Amino acid sequence: MPMDFLRRIEKEQLPLTVTDPLGIRNVAVLTSAGLVEAILPQESEAFDLPGVVLRITPSGRVELQRIRDKSA
Template identity: 50%
Template sequence: MPMDFLRRIEEASFPLAIHEEADIQRAAVLVAAQLIEANLPEPGKGEGRGAVILRITPMGRAELSRLRPQ
């Protein structure tokens, strides 16, 4: 799930290169939701290429805080 992926990269050092197709798809969903900024391969042309996550946006950080148990 994209939110699990967001939690997984929360403490990562950015920029973060990712290469697994499933992670790239999760990152694309998070970009569309404006929770991260990333350079993604063009659809249909990215096979074998990676993506680079530039940062978690303030909206993404807020969502991570909201998901934490209180």
């Protein structure tokens, strides 16, 4: 799930290389939502190429805080 992935990468050293297909899909969703900035393989490229999360955007940080507030 993309939001679980966002929570997981919050504490990671960025840029973060993502190699598994599910992780790359999560990064694509988060990028589309404006929550992270990333470099993703293009559709014409092989699926085994990695994606790279460059940063969590300010909107992503707001969403992470919203998740924390909701679970408290």
